[in-house]
Amino acid sequence: xxxxxxxxxxxxxxxxxxxxxxxxxxxxxxxxxxxxxxxxxxxxxxxxxxxxxxxxxxxxxxxxxxxxxxxxxxxxxxxxxxxxxxxxxxxxxxxxxxxxxxxxxxxxxxxxxxxxxxxxxxxxxxxxxxxxxxxxxxxxxxxxxxxxxxxxxxxxxxxxxxxxxxxxxxxxxxxxxxxxxxxxxxx
Amino acid sequence: xxxxxxxxxxxxxxxxxxxxxxxxxxxxxxxxxxxxxxxxxxxxxxxxxxxxxxxxxxxxxxxxxxxxxxxxxxxxxxxxxxxxxxxxxxxxxxxxxxxxxxxxxxxxxxxxxxxxxxxxxxxxxxxxxxxxxxxxxxxxxxxxxxxxxxxxxxxxxxxxxxxxxxx
Numbered sequence: 001x002x003x004x005x006x007x008x009x010x011x012x013x014x015x016x017x018x019x020x021x022x023x024x025x026x027x028x029x030x031x032x033x034x035x036x037x038x039x040x041x042x043x044x045x046x047x048x049x050x051x052x053x054x055x056x057x058x059x060x061x062x063x064x065x066x067x068x069x070x071x072x073x074x075x076x077x078x079x080x081x082x083x084x085x086x087x088x089x090x091x092x093x094x095x096x097x098x099x100x101x102x103x104x105x106x107x108x109x110x111x112x113x114x115x116x117x118x119x120x121x122x123x124x125x126x127x128x129x130x131x132x133x134x135x136x137x138x139x140x141x142x143x144x145x146x147x148x149x150x151x152x153x154x155x156x157x158x159x160x161x162x163x164x165x166x167x168x169x170x171x172x173x174x175x176x177x178x179x180x181x182x183x184x185x186x187x
Numbered sequence: 188x189x190x191x192x193x194x195x196x197x198x199x200x201x202x203x204x205x206x207x208x209x210x211x212x213x214x215x216x217x218x219x220x221x222x223x224x225x226x227x228x229x230x231x232x233x234x235x236x237x238x239x240x241x242x243x244x245x246x247x248x249x250x251x252x253x254x255x256x257x258x259x260x261x262x263x264x265x266x267x268x269x270x271x272x273x274x275x276x277x278x279x280x281x282x283x284x285x286x287x288x289x290x291x292x293x294x295x296x297x298x299x300x301x302x303x304x305x306x307x308x309x310x311x312x313x314x315x316x317x318x319x320x321x322x323x324x325x326x327x328x329x330x331x332x333x334x335x336x337x338x339x340x341x342x343x344x345x346x347x348x349x350x351x352x353x354x
Contacts (some may be wrong), residue, residue, distance in 0.1 A: 003318065007311015011304050018300035033280055080250070119250040145258045152279045154238050154251055 005128030006102055012037045032173050033152040041162045042150035044114065048137035059112060060166040072110040073185050078148055081124035083156040088133045089175035096134050098180050101185045109187035117144050118156040192327060227260045230272055233287050294300040
């Protein structure tokens with residue numbers, strides 16, 4: 001083969017390799033990230049729509065001085081007033097907030113429900129709760145973007161169950177049910 | 188008048204000079220300081236919306252894309268580097284959200300291939316042209332040979348004119 005033909009052949013092979021790499025690299029997966037399950041939950045620091053200061057870390061640290069039966073389980077619910085799935089799950093969250101979870105001996109497991117507004121404003125959150133009921137704290141404001149990204153949220157609703165140790169033990173994409181939360185909590 | 192080889196060399200030189208000038212102008216044009224908004228916009232156009240089909244967050248109206256766009260601006264303003272910001276989104280949603288190919292593993296081919304392809308193509312062309320030149324008769328003659336050619340040409344022409352007179 002002449003050098004020209006060699007060059008043409010090598011160039012063709014390299015070009016094909018180049019196209020193949022471009023075609024296969026970083027293919028879109030669109031899969032939710034469950035890597036956080038089993039890991040320590042990112043901290044949540046913010047102010048609720050009613051002006052209450054919220055700190056997940058404070059709740060977890062508070063658990064260290066308590067016996068296991070008195071330690072608090074935290075449910076973090078990312079929601080938005082524009083989200084239809086959030087309306088679907090709202091009754092279950094209301095039940096969880098009002099009844100809590102009953103253990104085998106008939107006692108109530110200490111739980112705390114925290115909402116985080118996802119791409120939503122304080123006014124939208126207040127309207128939503130005025131319409132559908134509930135009075136658990138919902139973090140609002142610019143910090144919510146960082147919180148949602150720290151939890152790898154894709155869209156609302158998404159719910160995380162955090163054990164008293166601070167580890168995430170459950171991630172639910174889409175509407176969550178009372179039963180799903182209750183069966184994952186033990187005290 | 189320029190000889191053929193000098194002209195050819197000048198053409199190659201001109202080609203190389205044009206190539207180098209274009210490279211310099213291209214790199215100088217890109218090295219200017221970017222504003223925060225430009226950086227945020229550039230990052231937003233190279234980070235995929237995790238909920239969409241191949242769209243960068245800059246082109247998507249999905250809620251998560253809006254969240255990421257807003258947060259990229261905060262991250263830029265808070266002094267994070269582009270690499271740190273990209274690393275954050277890769278860690279949260281997977282490597283695929285970074286639309287810029289990486290510079291390790293097989294992805295390095297994306298950066299190296301164009302140079303390899305260009306080098307091989309140009310090298311092959313130079314080699315092919317030089318061989319063609321060697322094989323051709325378009326070569327410079329030494330003074331002795333030029334003198335000999337002129338002698339032969341003169342002899343040929345005188346013979347031709349003698350033949351013409353005889354006829």
